[in-house]
Structure formats: structure tokens, C-alpha cells
Amino acid sequence: MDEAQASKLALFAGNLGGPGNADGVGAEARFDRPSAAAFDRAGNLYVTEGFNRCVRRITPAGKVSTVTCFSDSGSGSSLLSLPGVAVDSGGNVFVSDQYAVFKITPTGLVSRFAGAEGFSNDACGSADGAGTEARFCAPSGLAIDAADNLYVADISNNTIRKITPAGLVSTVAGSAGIRGHADGVAGAAEFDWPNGVATDSAGNVFVAELGSRTIRKILPTGEVSTVAGAAYAEGGRDGMGAEAQFGEPMSLTVDSAGNIYVADTFNNTIRRITLSREVSTFAGSAGQRGSADGAGKNARFDGPVGVASDAFGNVYITDTYNSSIRKSTPLGLVSTLAGSPALFGVDDGVGSSARFPEFPAIRDVAVDTTGNVFVYAGAIRKISPGGSVTTVLPEFSSPSLSVHSLTVDRVGNIYFTSWDHTIGKIGLDGTVTTLAGARFRPGTADGASSDARFGWCPEKITIANPCAVPEGIVVDSGGNIYVADTPNHTVRKISAGGTVSTITGQSGQEGSADGNGAVARFRRPTGVAIDEAGNVFVADTGNSTIRKITPFGEVTTLAGKAGEYGSRDGIGAQARFGVWAPTSIATDAAGNVYVADTGNSIVRKITPAGVVSTVVGTAGVKGFTPGPLPGVLGEPRAVAVTGTTLYITLYQGVAVVTNLP
DSSP: GGGSOOOOOEEEEEEOOOOOOEEEGGGGGGOSSEEEEEEEEOOEEEEEEEEOOEEEOOTTTOEEEEEEEOOOOOSSSOSSSSSSEEEEOOOOOEEETTEEEEEOTTOEEEEEEEOOSSSSSBBBBBOOEEEEEEEEBEEEEEOOOOOOOEEEEEGGTTEEEEOTOOOOEEEEOOOOBSSSBBBEEEOOOOBBBBBEEEEETTTTTEEEETTTTTTEEOOTTTTEEEESSSSTBOOOEEGGGGGOSSSSSEEEEEESSSSSSEEEETEEEEEEEOOEEEEEEEEEEEEEBOOOOOGGGGOOBBSEEEEEEEEEEOEEEEEGGGGGEEOTTTTOOOEEEEOOOOOOOOOEEEEHHHHHHOOOOOOOEEEEESOOOEEEEEEEEEEOTTTTEEEEOOTTSSSOOEEEEEOOOOOEEEEEEEESOOEEOOTTTEEEEEESSTOOOOOOEEEGGGOOOOBBSSSSSSSSOOOOOOOOOOTTSSOEEEEEGGGGGEEEEEEEOEEEEEESSSSTBOOOOOEEEEGGOOOOOOEEEOOOSSSSEEEEEEGTTTEEOOTTOOEEEEOOBBTSSSOOOGGGGGGOOOTTOOOEEETTTTSSSEEEEEGEEEEEEOOOOOOOEEEESSSTBBSOEEESSSSSSOHOOOOHHTTEEEEEEOSSSSEESOOOO
């Protein structure tokens, strides 16, 4: 096969940046909420990520690789997960997490260097001592001095701790259990949520104090003073020393000239403090969030958390909510070193110039017989075969428009499942009508049109226990519509005449049984597709399987095994899909089924014989890498097929695979 005929993954419309965990060079790499940053002696930048719980390395050339990843902390990933990183002269990397400081050797060996691991009764504490005998309570920022002593901002103890290269832990300043803002010597000083630490060549330790919104300094003698900021005065004002104000000083770094750079997270700025204690806004503009590169105040950040400086005076920033790493020259010229931010909006346009909103994100995709692609993200948008995005029906243009999933028939009518528990239609003239169900009246009733009911609501609706609605929808050549009534664990049919029936499964009865009609059981089915022979395929999401329903109502399991998860290819029951992961499916003219295996960040193909293979993406790797297959995807949400072209909706855009294998 020549290059022109090779299968390729490409951007079709929108922006495919944003969160992920893919390694690569520059914009090819993906991060998910990067937090802390530190340099080694060779100029490699180490970055921690709160949501991926990984330590990543970025070479001076911008190549990103994964050093190691930690298992879930048990409390759920958060911004403060792996909040600190530092590198000693031997290339050992130290990271803070929960109640301990971990050490990663240059060979990749991970060990607990100091503090307790886990959630035992004595894990949180303030005891000094040797290595794992010592106790911390939410250690945050880390910094290394010239003698390889490690300094720790022990945020919940409101103290600054020191760990020698031999692992001996002591308290440098502050007193555990005492929270406040007072200068003084060693234990007489008071801190209020010290979050970031940095050291200079003279052995001074600087502290970004989150609670009081100030920058503190600890001399080698233990004397603590306030360098900048007015205690407990929140703002973004520049000025001398106490005249200045900070919004949320999360971390700081010191360059070779002694200038301090502070990640002022809430203000979305990087602040600079000179040796004379003059505070200025070095990059970004207070109150202005975004992701723009540029000089000084023209640059934009979104929640910058970590900063690190190199030997040449450049400052590197973990631009947390842009999921990217930024670089500023000594003159304040900001560029993006690695990662790619998600660019949100509602703008129509061609290809990458189009924008989709942050919420609701793109959910579903359908393609008509002429190659137009339809997606829903607050409004129904149409993408022409050439990639031109236009708005078909704006958000709130009709009280009946509250789309969840959509499909298109052969003449161009759009059908959708709705958040209001109905099944709707958008005609060729743009008129919105309700085909079946009654607005905000959930249930399981079959019958004629408005007598039917879909979805489910609890007796008491809460954020934690909301209503659930039917999800997947597909229409056959005869105008019959099939709906995955997700919360009722059934597959429903709306005939061309408008009569609603349950073709398989039983309302309120979840399971994974094969069989005919009501004998079969599903567990929260979400996606449906139909082949030219009239077989209906179902993404049985709760069971992590793909089911097949013949025109006679006989249900079999085509691929996967209920209750067993993974990303394994194979035949039929040998294959594995991610937990709660198969969400959307589509069929081609040859009877192959394509599955969005969302949790694994891959798209799978199932032949009519049940052979499962991974077509697009790399299991467990999130991002977007175009080019030859398999490439890299970021949690594919939905798929649609026309001919040998596959469309995939991702976080904020649509990808396309041409010349399907």
C-alpha cells in the first residue's frame, strides 16, 4: 500500500489539545493538571501531575517521557496530589505525596525516603527522626540546597522541615499545631499553610505562604522574615515589600541573580521579587485567564501552580489548567514548551479554527449519506466533508432541544435522545418535534408516541443521585428507531408509525444474560448501531461487552466477557474492554462493528466473526498523535463510519481516520 492509500489519523475539526498522558516532543505530549517542577544538573525539567499521578521528564530539546507513575492515593486525585518535586546533585528525584516523601533513583527505583505511607492512624504527624520514622502531614513543596539537604513545606503542620541526604528529618521553622503569621527565630516563627519552598546559593530558604498570601525568608540561622506581601491582604497589586499583594502564591523559585519568581495561581500571573524586594507582575495579567503566548502581560495562563528556573535565567511554569508547560525568557517572552491547551468556544470555522465549548463537551457523532458529520455540544453542529463547521441549531433555539445522543437518517432528518426523557426529531426544515415520550416524565411504558415513557428518576433527586436518560439512538432504512434506554437496562424500538415497544431486556432488571426478548439482560447499555441485515449491536457499558440482537430478538454476546475488564484483543469472549468503557458503536457496510473503548482511549474493531482488534489509539495513553495508525487518542466518546472513513469525537474536537484497514 502506497502512502496515499495508508490509513491515517488526522484532525477533522476543533481543537484536540487538553489533558492526557502521552509522551512526545513539544505539542505532541499531553499532561493532566501538571503541578510541581524542578531542574536537574543536566538541564532536564521534572514535572509532577496531580491527575495522572506521574513524574514526567522534559529534556532541553522538549522531549517528554514518563519517569514513573504512582498508584491512586486512595483519596481521589487532586491538584495537590504529588505537589512537590526536587532533584539532587546525583540525579535522584524526590516527590511529596500525602504523608511521605519518595525518592526515585536515576535507574528508576522508587522508595519511601521519609514519612509514612497510606492512611494508618499514625500516618499524619509531625515527629522528627530518621527516614520513615518521621511523620509529615500533607507535605507539599520541596527544594534542594547546595549540600543536597531537602526542604519540605509541611503544609498541615504549618512548619518547614529539613531532610539530610542520610534521611534525618528535623523542623527548621514553625511549630506543629500553631497556625499564624509571625516572624521570629526557628520555632518562634509562625506559618499559615506554607505551600512552596525554594533555596538560593547562600543557603536561604524562601517560602510561598498560601494562607497569609506572603513570601517568607528563612536564614541559615533560622531567623524568619517576611519578604513581600501584606499578611492576609488578597490582591494583585505590585509594589515594594509589604505594599504588594498576592492572590494565591503556590510556589516559587530563585534564579542565579537572586530574583524570586512566584506562581500567583489565583491571579493567573507570575510575579517577580528583586533583591530590593520590589514586586512586579512578570508575566500574565491579574484576572485574565487564557493560554496565549506573548511578552510579559500579554501572555495568558490558567491556574499556574509550579515554577522552576534554569541556569540561564529562564523560568518554566506548569500551566495547570491548560495542561501545558510554559517557558519565559529573562525578558518575559512566554512560549509553550510542551503540552497543548484545550481551546474552548462556540465559533464556526474550518478545521482547527472551529471551537467547541468546555461544557457540554462533544458527546455524540453521526454522519449522513453525503459525508456531512453532525455533533452535539450545546448546539447541533454540522461539519462538511471539507471540515467546515456550521451551527445547524443553536442551543436553546427550541424548548424541545436538549440533546444527549443523535443519529441521521438517509434523507437528512436528525433524531435524538433528550435530557428531558423524550425522543426528538429535527426535520429538514429545522422544525423540532417530539416523536415519543413526555417531557420530564420518566418511566418504562410502551405504547403509542406520547403514551410511552423513557428513563428513570429517583424519588429524591440530588446531585449525587440524579435522573438518568436514554442514551444511544440509531435509525434503520425503514425509519424504525432503536434506543438504548440506559437506566432501564433495555433496548426500545419506535416503529415508523410511532409505536414504542421493548424489544429486549426487562425494565429494572440488570444482568448479562443472553436469550430472546425479555429473557436477555443488560447493564446500562449506552450505544446502539444497526447493520444492513437488520442486526442491532449494543455497547453494554456496565458489562463491558458488545451484544448483538437479531431481527428476531435473539441476544448474544459478540465480544468481551461480563465482569472482566482490560484492553485485550482476541476472538469473542477472549477480548476485554475497559471498565464502563465501551460507550458508542458504529457499523460499516461489511458488517464490522467499531467501538469507542473510552476508558482505554482506543477504538476497537469487531469483525462479523467476532475478531476484536485495536484500530486506533494506544491503550492507556491519552492525547492526540496524528499520522499512521495506531496513533494516540484521548478518551474517544463516540464513533461514526461512512465507507472507509471513521469519525471519532474527542474532548474538544473531531478526529478522522481515512482508508480504514
